[in-house]
Amino acid sequence: MATLSRLAKYAFPNRTSFARLQHPLQNSALVRRCSLLLVESNDSNARTMATSAQPLPKYQEFMSSATLIRDKAYIDGKWVGSADGETFDVINPATQEKIGVVADCGPEDTQRAIEAAFHAFQTWKKTTPKQRSAALRRWFELITKHTKELSMILTAENGKPLAEAEAEVASGASFFEWYSEMIRHVTGEVIEAPAKGRQLFAIKEPVGVCGLITPWNFPSSMLARKVSAAVAAGCTVVMKPAAETPLSALALAALAEEAGIPPGVVNIVAGKKASEIGKVLCESPLVAKISFTGSTHVGKLLMQQSALTMKRVSMELGGNAPFIVFDSADLKAAVEAAVFCKFRASGQTCICANRILVQEKIYDEFVQKMGEEIEKKLKVGNGFDQSSTQGPLINRKALDKVTAHVEDAVSNGGKIVRGGKGHKAGPQFFEPTLIRDVPEDALIMREETFGPVAPIVKFRTEEEAVKIANSTSVGLAGYFFSQDMAQIWRVAKKLEVGMVGANTAMISTVEAPFGGVKESGLGREGSHYGLVEYQNVKYICLGGL
Numbered sequence: 001m002a003t004l005s006r007l008a009k010y011a012f013p014n015r016t017s018f019a020r021l022q023h024p025l026q027n028s029a030l031v032r033r034c035s036l037l038l039v040e041s042n043d044s045n046a047r048t049m050a051t052s053a054q055p056l057p058k059y060q061e062f063m064s065s066a067t068l069i070r071d072k073a074y075i076d077g078k079w080v081g082s083a084d085g086e087t088f089d090v091i092n093p094a095t096q097e098k099i100g101v102v103a104d105c106g107p108e109d110t111q112r113a114i115e116a117a118f119h120a121f122q123t124w125k126k127t128t129p130k131q132r133s134a135a136l137r138r139w140f141e142l143i144t145k146h147t148k149e150l151s152m153i154l155t156a157e158n159g160k161p162l163a164e165a166e167a168e169v170a171s172g173a174s175f176f177e178w179y180s181e182m183i184r185h186v187t188g189e190v191i192e193a194p195a196k197g198r199q200l201f202a203i204k205e206p207v208g209v210c211g212l213i214t215p216w217n218f219p220s221s222m223l224a225r226k227v228s229a230a231v232a233a234g235c236t237v238v239m240k241p242a243a244e245t246p247l248s249a250l251a252l253a254a255l256a257e258e259a260g261i262p263p264g265v266v267n268i269v270a271g272k273k274a275s276e277i278g279k280v281l282c283e284s285p286l287v288a289k290i291s292f293t294g295s296t297h298v299g300k301l302l303m304q305q306s307a308l309t310m311k312r313v314s315m316e317l318g319g320n321a322p323f324i325v326f327d328s329a330d331l332k333a334a335v336e337a338a339v340f341c342k343f344r345a346s347g348q349t350c351i352c353a354n355r356i357l358v359q360e361k362i363y364d365e366f367v368q369k370m371g372e373e374i375e376k377k378l379k380v381g382n383g384f385d386q387s388s389t390q391g392p393l394i395n396r397k398a399l400d401k402v403t404a405h406v407e408d409a410v411s412n413g414g415k416i417v418r419g420g421k422g423h424k425a426g427p428q429f430f431e432p433t434l435i436r437d438v439p440e441d442a443l444i445m446r447e448e449t450f451g452p453v454a455p456i457v458k459f460r461t462e463e464e465a466v467k468i469a470n471s472t473s474v475g476l477a478g479y480f481f482s483q484d485m486a487q488i489w490r491v492a493k494k495l496e497v498g499m500v501g502a503n504t505a506m507i508s509t510v511e512a513p514f515g516g517v518k519e520s521g522l523g524r525e526g527s528h529y530g531l532v533e534y535q536n537v538k539y540i541c542l543g544g545l
């Protein structure tokens with residue numbers, strides 16, 4: 001408890017007593033911030049002490065008693081089976097057990113959902129910002145109230161440790177709160193005309209029906225950060241979650257219903273026929289926008305399909321984040337951040353460090369300390385086990401990719417410092433792996449690994465590090481550690497990425513614009529930039545004055 005209080009102090013520096021954190025959001029936020037801080041904490045007992053504060057029921061019992069499990073599509077305010085009656089299984093990646101059976105939607109269901117959304121848009125767009133704000137606030141409060149259940153659903157279908165699932169649910173909730181507040185502050189512009197007798201205005205309008213397609217790695221928060229902004233702006237949506245993790249998204253829809261969001265405003269079709277659902281969404285003339293989070297490969301395909309109807313698109317795509325450690329860095333802070341950044345969600349985040357570049361003077365010491373940190377802080381196991389920090393990979397394909405990256409790195413001269421193979425916890429678990437002396441042209445340096453493998457490369461000069469960092473077609477996040485002020489500003493400007501972490505790896509927050517450059521995508525989510533993605537600007541010229 002002493003350690004937890006210490007962490008709470010860091011998480012809430014302005015609060016004097018942990019006991020005063022009564023509001024559920026504060027507790028969720030505490031769990032989230034503490035779970036992040038745990039990785040940064042020096043105290044090896046901290047994690048156990050923090051998580052053991054929560055009693056954990058067995059997930060099998062929980063799944064049968066959960067109130068937010070839904071197994072159908074939600075279209076026009078009704079829970080309905082798929083048109084062809086087909087279903088698909090949801091599998092726990094930690095145990096390979098079947099944890100749910102969900103309606104397997106296809107083109108016909110998607111078309112119905114689009115029509116419902118289009119119909120609902122005609123009235124939802126006329127609601128006041130105050131009305132939409134209140135609806136989102138109710139949705140936010142329900143998510144917060146159900147954090148525990150939502151987190152357990154998430155861990156059951158995705159495998160991530162429960163503390164990380166709670167952090168994700170809290171992060172998702174924060175977008176509903178944020179946009180419920182922001183929408184009441186939206187304004188237009190009065191522009192002076194160049195000639196007498198006219199007045200010019202610029203106003204904002206919702207873009208229309210939006211297709212929201214999301215991945216399995218953050219099945220709750222990736223959907224939350226889209227739907228909250230869309231609904232706030234006055235849009236209606238058809239959501240398509242990943243087939244690996246439909247339950248978290250369906251649970252959010254169940255809470256939308258409970259929050260009183262009118263029928264047709266929020267629709268959801270889950271299914272294995274991703275390309276068919278995607279095609280209908282992208283090609284429908286009734287859909288005004290596609291917002292996609294996922295791989296660059298699929299993002300490009302969706303943009304091509306959307307071009308036929310000239311849709312607006314937001315694309316949150318893959319990354320290949322460099323993590324650079326300069327000679328002047330605070331080594332301890334850099335090592336802790338590297339382990340956090342690389343191994344969160346078992347390496348399956350789009351902003352995970354994918355390539356670790358370390359300057360020559362501190363190279364050997366960094367490698368040694370990072371190996372020790374991995375040993376000390378990370379524990380592989382089922383996400384429901386209180387002591388686990390590393391869950392499974394999502395499926396066999398992901399494990400095969402990780403294995404191929406390790407084999408390629410080693411066959412090209414990389415040396416394994418620790419890990420390097422599957423873990424005994426189960427067929428989809430992989431040991432947290434550290435490989436040194438990886439050549440620049442190894443597969444792992446060129447592609448996003450999306451797994452718990454940290455390749456380390458030695459560099460000599462700042463110019464060389466920046467060149468390696470930028471030598472990729474994607475540009476989502478980039479990190480570096482340095483204590484040289486001039487270098488900090490220089491390198492932050494030189495990195496070809498959408499997001500920079502300088503002397504920190506904790507960059508995700510609702511207040512900041514999240515998104516990439518190059519082939520990492522288009523548009524931003526979160527912050528005020530995220531709302532604009534769902535608004536059109538209309539110019540009105542009022543004459544005859």
Ligand SMILES: NC(=O)c1ccc[n+]([C@@H]2O[C@H](COP(=O)([O-])OP(=O)(O)OC[C@H]3O[C@@H](n4cnc5c(N)ncnc54)[C@H](O)[C@@H]3O)[C@@H](O)[C@H]2O)c1
Pocket residue numbers: 213214215216217218222240241242243274275276277278279293294295296298299301302315316317318319349350351448450476515516520521
């Ligand atoms: N930039 C970001 O904010 C961000 C966030 C999370 C994940 N990602 C990226 O997502 C990727 C991992 O997720 P993934 O493996 O689920 O990606 P993916 O592209 O395979 O799938 C993402 C979503 O698209 C759907 N999909 C797949 N093929 C489709 C098609 N032809 N038409 C329509 N929909 C289709 C999937 O069912 C899923 O819902 C990584 O590259 C990661 O970096 C990016």
Ligand SMILES: O=CCCC(=O)O
Pocket residue numbers: 171217218221348349350351508
């Ligand atoms: O993969 C996406 C990462 C999202 C986050 O950091 O909250």
